[in-house]
Amino acid sequence: MAYSISPNRIYQQPDEYQTFLFHCFTHLHNLACLLHLKKQRNSMTQPTLFSFIFFLTSLLVSGKHIPTTLQGPFHPITIHFDPSLRRGSDDIPMDDPRLKKNVTSMFPEQIALALSTPTSMWVSWVTGDAQIGPNVTALDPTSVASEVWYGKESGKYSSKKRGNATVYSQLYPFEGLFNYTSAIIHHVRIDGLEPETKYYYRCGDSSLPAMSEEHVFETLPLPAQNSYPRRIAVVGDLGLTRNSSTTIDHLSKNDPSLILMVGDLTYANQYLTTGGKGVPCFSCAFPDAPIRETYQPRWDGWGRFMEPLVSRVPMMVIEGNHEIEPQAAGITFKSYLTRFAVPAKESGSNSNFYYSFDAGGVHFIMLGAYVDYNSTGENGAQYAWLKEDLRKVDRTVTPWLVAAWHPPWYNSYSSHYQEFECMRQEMEQLLYHYGVDIVFSGHVHAYERMNRVYNYTLDACGPIYITVGDGGNIEKVDVDHADEPGNCPSQGDNMPEIGGVCHLNFSSGPAKGNFCWDRQPEWSAYRESSFGHGILEVLNSTYALWSWHRNQDTYKEDSPGDQIYIVRQPDICSPSTSLKGNNESEQVKGAAVSAKCLCVLLLFLVAFVIYQLLLCD
Numbered sequence: 001m002a003y004s005i006s007p008n009r010i011y012q013q014p015d016e017y018q019t020f021l022f023h024c025f026t027h028l029h030n031l032a033c034l035l036h037l038k039k040q041r042n043s044m045t046q047p048t049l050f051s052f053i054f055f056l057t058s059l060l061v062s063g064k065h066i067p068t069t070l071q072g073p074f075h076p077i078t079i080h081f082d083p084s085l086r087r088g089s090d091d092i093p094m095d096d097p098r099l100k101k102n103v104t105s106m107f108p109e110q111i112a113l114a115l116s117t118p119t120s121m122w123v124s125w126v127t128g129d130a131q132i133g134p135n136v137t138a139l140d141p142t143s144v145a146s147e148v149w150y151g152k153e154s155g156k157y158s159s160k161k162r163g164n165a166t167v168y169s170q171l172y173p174f175e176g177l178f179n180y181t182s183a184i185i186h187h188v189r190i191d192g193l194e195p196e197t198k199y200y201y202r203c204g205d206s207s208l209p210a211m212s213e214e215h216v217f218e219t220l221p222l223p224a225q226n227s228y229p230r231r232i233a234v235v236g237d238l239g240l241t242r243n244s245s246t247t248i249d250h251l252s253k254n255d256p257s258l259i260l261m262v263g264d265l266t267y268a269n270q271y272l273t274t275g276g277k278g279v280p281c282f283s284c285a286f287p288d289a290p291i292r293e294t295y296q297p298r299w300d301g302w303g304r305f306m307e308p309l310v311s312r313v314p315m316m317v318i319e320g321n322h323e324i325e326p327q328a329a330g331i332t333f334k335s336y337l338t339r340f341a342v343p344a345k346e347s348g349s350n351s352n353f354y355y356s357f358d359a360g361g362v363h364f365i366m367l368g369a370y371v372d373y374n375s376t377g378e379n380g381a382q383y384a385w386l387k388e389d390l391r392k393v394d395r396t397v398t399p400w401l402v403a404a405w406h407p408p409w410y411n412s413y414s415s416h417y418q419e420f421e422c423m424r425q426e427m428e429q430l431l432y433h434y435g436v437d438i439v440f441s442g443h444v445h446a447y448e449r450m451n452r453v454y455n456y457t458l459d460a461c462g463p464i465y466i467t468v469g470d471g472g473n474i475e476k477v478d479v480d481h482a483d484e485p486g487n488c489p490s491q492g493d494n495m496p497e498i499g500g501v502c503h504l505n506f507s508s509g510p511a512k513g514n515f516c517w518d519r520q521p522e523w524s525a526y527r528e529s530s531f532g533h534g535i536l537e538v539l540n541s542t543y544a545l546w547s548w549h550r551n552q553d554t555y556k557e558d559s560p561g562d563q564i565y566i567v568r569q570p571d572i573c574s575p576s577t578s579l580k581g582n583n584e585s586e587q588v589k590g591a592a593v594s595a596k597c598l599c600v601l602l603l604f605l606v607a608f609v610i611y612q613l614l615l616c617d
Contacts, residue, residue, distance in 0.1 A: 001073055001075065001458070001522055002073065002458070003072070003073055003451075003452065003458045003459060003460035066545070066563050066564065066565055067564050067565070068543075068564065068565040068566075068567050069452065069464060069564060069565065069566050069567050070567050070569075072451050072452060072525065073451035073452065073458050073522065073523075073525070074451060074525040074526070076519075076520035076521065076522065076524050076525060076526075076527075077520075077525065077526045077527070078481070078520055078527050078528070079526075079527070079528035079529070079530075079561075080479070080529065081477065081479040081529035081530070082530070082552070085530075085552060087476040087477050087479070088241065088243065088280060088473075088474060088475070088476030088477065089241045089242040089243050089472075089474075090241060090242065090277075090278070090474070091239070091240050091241050091267075091270075091277075091278040091298075091474050092240050092241065092242065092244075092245065092301075092305070094275075094297060094298075094301050096301075098245075098304065098305050099240075099301035099302075099304055099305055100301075100304070101129075101300070101304065102304075105208075105210060106127045106128055106144050106204075106205060106208055106210045107127065107204065107210045107211075107212065108125040108126070108127055108186075108203050108204045108210070108211075108212040109125065109126055109127070109303070109304060109307070110124075110125055110126040110300065110303030110304055110306075110307055111123070111124070111125040111203060111212060111215060111307050111310075111311040112124045112125070112303070112306065112307065112310040112311060112315060112340075113217055113310060113311065113312070113313065113314040113315065114314050114315060114316060114317075114340065114341050114342060114343075115220070115258070115314045115316060115343060115357050115359065116189050116191075116341075116343050116346055116357075117191075117343065117346050117357075117358075118195065118220070118222050118223055118358055119191060119192065119193050119194075119195075119219075119222075120189055120190060120191035120192075120193060121189070121190050121193060121217070121219070121314065122187060122188070122189055122341035122342075122343075123148045123163075123187075123188045123189075123190060123201065123203055124185070124186060124187050124188075124339070124340070124341050125185075125186050125203050125204075125212070126182075126183045126184065126185055126186070126300070126303060127144050127183060127184045127186065127204070127205075127210070128144070128183040128184045129183055130180065130181065130182050130183045130296070130297065130300055131180065131181050132178050132179070132180045132273075132296065132297060133178055133179065134178060134179065135179070136169065136179045136180065136181040137181065138167050138169060138181045139167050139181070139182075139183065139184055141165035141166050141167050141184050141185075142165070143184070144165065144184055144205045144208070144210070145162065145165075145204075145205040145206070145207060146162055146163040146164060146165045146186040146187070146188050146203075146205075147160060147161070147162055147163075147188070147203065147204060147205060147206055147211075148160070148161050148162075148163070148188045148190050148201055148202070148203045149201060149202050149203075149206075149211070150190055150199050150200065150201035150202075151199065151200060151201075152194075152197060152198065152199060152200070153200065154200045154214065154216075155200070155214070156200075157200070157201070157202065159190065159192065161188050161189065161190045161191070162188065163186060163187050163188030163189060164186070164187055164188075165184050165185065165186045165187075166184075166185055166187075166338060167181060167182050167183070167184055167185065167338075168181070168182050168185075168334045168335065168337075168338040169181040169182070169334075170294060170296050170325065170327050170334060170335070171327050171328040172273060172290075172291060172293070172327060172328060173328045174290045174291065176274075177272075177273045177274075177290070177291075177293060178273040178274050179273075180273070180296035180297070182296070182338070182339075183300070185338055185339055186203070187341040188203065189341075193219050194219065195219055195220065195221050195222045195227075196218070196219060196220070196221050197218065197219050198216060198217070198218045199216065199217055199218070199219065200214055200215070200216050201214070201215055201216070201217070202214055202215070203215075215311045215312060216312060217311075217312050217313070217314070218257065220257060220258065220359050220360055221360040221361075222360070223358040223360060223361060223363075223397050223398050224360065224361055224397060225361050225396060225397060225398075225399050225541045226361065226540065226541065227360045227361055228359075228360040228361050228362065228400075228538035228539070228540075229257045229258045229359050229360050229362070229538070230255075230256075230257040230537070231254060231255060231256045231257055231258075231535050231536070231537050232256060232257070232258045232259075232260065232359070232362075232535070232536040232537075232538070233251050233254065233256035233258070233259045233260070233313075233533060233534070233535055234259075234260045234262065234404075234440050234466075234468050234533065234534040234535070234536060235247060235251060235259070235260070235261060235262070235468060235471045235533040235534070236261065236262035236263055236264060236320075236406070236440075236441070236442020236443070236467075236468050236469045236470070236471055237263070237264040237320070237442045237443065237445055237469040237470065237471045237472075237473050237475075238261065238264070238265060238266075238471035238472060238473060239264070239265075239266065239267040239471060239472055239473025239474050239475075240266060240267065240298060240301060240302050240305060240473075240474075241472050241473060241474050242472075243471075243472030243473075243531045243551060244471060244472035244473065245305075245472075246472065246531070246551045247471050247472045247531060247532065247533050247551055248305075248306070248309060250532075250533065250549055250551060251309075251533045251549075252308075252309055254533075254535050254549065256313055256535065257313065258313065258314055258316070258359055259309075259310065259313055259314070259315040259316065260315075260316055260364070260404055260440060261315055261316065261317040261318070262318055262320075262404050262405070262406055262440050262441060262442040262468065262469075263317075263318050263319055263320025263321075263322075263323070263405070263406030263442050263443065264320035264321065264322040264323070264406065264442060264443070264469070264471075264473065265302060265317065265320070265322070265323065265336075266298050266299050266301075266302040266322070266335075267298070267322055267473050267474055267475070268294045268295050268296060268297075268298035268299055268302075268322075268325070268335070269282065269292055269293065269294040269322055269324075269325055270282055270322075270474050270475070271293065271294065271295035271298065272286060272289070272293050272295065273293045273294065273295060273296075274295075275295050275297070276295075278295075278298075278474050279474070280474055280475050280476055281475070291326060291327075292324075292325070292326055294325045294335075296335065299335050299339065303339070316342065316357065316364065316366065317336075317340050317342065318353075318354075318366040318367070318368065318404060318405060318406060319333060319336050319353060319368060319369075319370060319406065320370075320406040320407075320442060320443065321370065321406065321407075321443070321496075321497050321498075323335065323336040324370060324497055324498070333353075333370075336352075337352055340352070342355050342366070343355050343356075343357045347389065348385065348388065348389065349385050350381065350385075351368070351371065351381070351382070353368030353370070353371045353382070354366060354367050354368040354371070354382050354385065354386070356389050358398055360398075360538070361397070361398050361399055361400060361538065361541065362398060362400040362401075362402055362538060363393050363398040363400065363401050363402070364402050364403075364404065365386065365389060365390075365401070365402070365403040365404070365436075366403075366404050366405070367382070367386065367403060367404070367405040367427070368382060368405065369405050369406050369407050369420055369423055369496075369499070370406075370496075370497070370498040370499070371498075373422075373423050373426050373427060373499075374426055375426050375427070375430075383426065383427065383430075386427070386430065387430060390430065390431075390434040391434075393434070395435075395570065395574065399541040399542070399568065399570065400437055400438075400538055400541070400544065400568070401434065401435060401436045401437050402436070402437060402438045402439075402440070402536075403431060403436050403438070403439045403440075403463075404439065404440040404441065405423075405439075405441055406441060406442050406443050407419055407420040407423075407441060407442075407443040407496070408420070408441035408442075408443060408444060408448075408465065408467045408469075409421075409423065409424035409428065409439075409441070409465065410448075410450050410453060410456075410465045410467075410523060410524070411444055411448065411467060412448065412481055412482055412483060412517070412520060412521050412524045412527060413444045413446055413448070413478050413480065413481055413482060413527070414478070414480040414481065414482045414487045414488070414489055415444050415445065415446075415478040415480070415494075416443050416444050416494050417482045417488075417489050417493070417494050417516070418489075418494060418502075418503050418504070418515075419443075419494040419495070419496050420496060420499070421501075421502040421503060421504060422496075422499055422500040422501065422502040423499065425502055428454070428455065429455075431463065432454050432459075432461070432462060432463070435461070435570070435573055435574050436463045437463060437464070437544075437566065437568055438463055438464050438465075438466065438536075438544075438546075438566060439463045439464070439465045439466070440466055440468060440534075441465070441466070441467050441468075441469070442467065442468060442469035442471070443467075443469045444467050444469045444478055445469050445470055445473065445475060445476065445477050445478045446467070446469065446470055446477055446478040446479070446527065446528065446529045446530070447467060447468060447470050447526075447527065447528050447529075447530060447532060447548055447561070447562065448466070448467040448524060448526070448527040448528075449464065449465075449466050449467075449525050449526045449527075449546075449548070449562060449564070450464060450465040450466070450523050450524055450525055451464075451522070451523050451524070451525045452464060453465065453523040456506060456508075456509070456523065457508070457509070457523075458522060458523060460569075460572075460573070461569075461572070461573035464546075464566050466534065466546070466548075468532075468533065468534050468548070470530060470531045470532050470533075471531065471533065472531045472551065477529050477530065477531060478529060479529045481520070481527070482516045482517070483516055483517040483518060483519055483520055483521065488515060488516035489515075489516075491503040491515060503515070509522070510522070526562050528550075528561060528562070530550045530551065530552065530561065531550070531551040532548055532549050532550040532551050532553075532561065533548075533549055534546065534547065534548045534549070535547045535549065541568070541570075542567055542568045542569070542570070543565055543566075543567055543568075544565070544566045544568075545563070545564075545565055545566075546562075546563065546564055546565075546566055547560040547562070547563045548560055548561050548562040548563070549561065
């Protein structure tokens with residue numbers, strides 16, 4: 001199994017200096033062991049250089065080896081579901097202290113942050129009381145102001161900004177179904193922010209007065225090839241179960257500076273409008289429901305549940321299928337579109353369904369799978385925007401290019417298998433051409449990381465696709481793989497709620513002529529059925545550490561379920577080789593030579609000391 005050589009691109013084998021260094025330190029350690037044993041035989045107890053070398057090399061050699069994508073493609077690995085664990089858990093009830101409203105009158109709650117530009121931030125919150133029942137009356141959003149006070153010292157707010165407020169309704173023209181109208185939702189854009197700086201803020205209406213308690217956040221670095229967010233958390237299909245709570249607790253302990261939420265947030269549509277108990281399968285539990293109902297108070301509970309985290313760490317969201325929420329007059333996505341502020345206008349998009357933003361030296365592209373994604377025709381607005389956004393990316397400023405959307409294109413689980421093949425066929429070539437490095441998706445309630453792949457073929461310049469739809473929602477973890485006997489879906493299964501169907505049989509490779517593989521596909525590097533989240537740590541313009549953390553490993557130290565260094569090779573995989581890429585390549589080669597020289601010198605030093613010791617004896 002090997003990567004192909006892409007047309008018009010040259011693929012070279014990676015330098016092996018990292019492996020050389022590991023073996024070098026192993027030899028140093030072995031020499032130190034000999035000295036250590038010799039000292040013990042001679043009853044030498046005083047601290048010496050040998051003890052130090054023994055200790056140092058023990059640390060170096062015993063350290064966990066983390067692979068890099070340069071070593072790929074990797075042979076597929078499957079970790080099956082642990083039967084000692086439960087596949088899912090019930091939703092947290094609305095009377096739980098984390099979900100109950102704990103402020104009075106028009107005081108702010110559900111406070112959340114989102115990036116706007118590198119020097120500005122969206123602050124969102126909710127005031128007032130939502131209504132639910134057969135008849136509801138919308139609140140007046142002009143009845144309360146939208147203000148944010150902020151500054152660089154606690155209790156001292158040198159800047160003030162005002163914004164907008166709105167409400168939305170979820171209405172059903174069916175007897176017996178409850179309607180909903182939201183509390184007042186506020187969005188304020190604060191600007192003039194300095195990079196990598198801590199800011200203190202309060203939000204609300206100072207005239208009532210009804211201002212929040214003080215909150216604090218830290219801004220991200222400005223876009224630059226050597227400046228990156230500390231940690232980027234990635235999670236999808238979260239929901240609001242006991243498992244979701246474990247995921248967020250674990251994620252918070254990993255201390256991210258940015259959160260990507262790749263769709264399916266609250267699972268409010270696993271309920272009837274009258275509330276009650278949420279279910280893993282809506283159509284199974286309520287086959288006679290006149291429409292896919294939703295219990296909107298779950299959105300308010302989710303906002304309160306997330307506030308301790310997202311009031312201090314910006315969260316960037318993209319819509320999933322559970323955000324569709326159809327209602328009267330064919331209206332959809334009302335909750336998603338109203339509750340979240342995203343940098344759509346800032347990135348030249350005319351829709352909150354797709355947008356982009358910079359976070360230090362990373363350019364993120366958030367795409368919509370449930371709006372038109374066709375490359376041609378009158379409705380190809382998203383594709384046209386994507387093409388222009390990619391064209392404008394300056395890889396000398398933002399070397400990393402990361403994309404995210406809800407349903408995965410590459411997926412070896414039975415659930416949602418080839419569901420969004422149409423989207424892949426429309427957009428994959430464009431993303432590949434511009435050298436997208438990583439793609440994050442959710443939708444499938446399990447974890448899967450791919451080898452570099454393009455058009456179902458192993459390709460050294462293809463993106464690393466990662467599925468993290470394992471946030472913990474009520475629909476339970478997915479455990480069946482399409483390549484296992486009896487688990488291959490029919491081509492009539494896995495139909496998208498919105499969009500076309502393009503299911504296909506493979507035209508080449510071991511699965512040629514078949515809809516499913518008879519083994520784990522070669523493009524699937526690692527898959528595991530477990531709830532969790534991921535952390536991306538971008539180290540420099542070519543290396544990033546990806547770690548996937550399982551929920552059951554929450555209380556273990558440094559024990560990710562999957563971990564790999566994702567390595568960019570801009571000099572061979574960019575559409576056009578840049579001077580920067582060549583310089584970086586030379587720097588890497590130079591570092592390799594320097595490391596080898598250093599290791600050889602250390603080996604010589606230790607050998608010389610051993611020789612002198614033997615002479616003394």
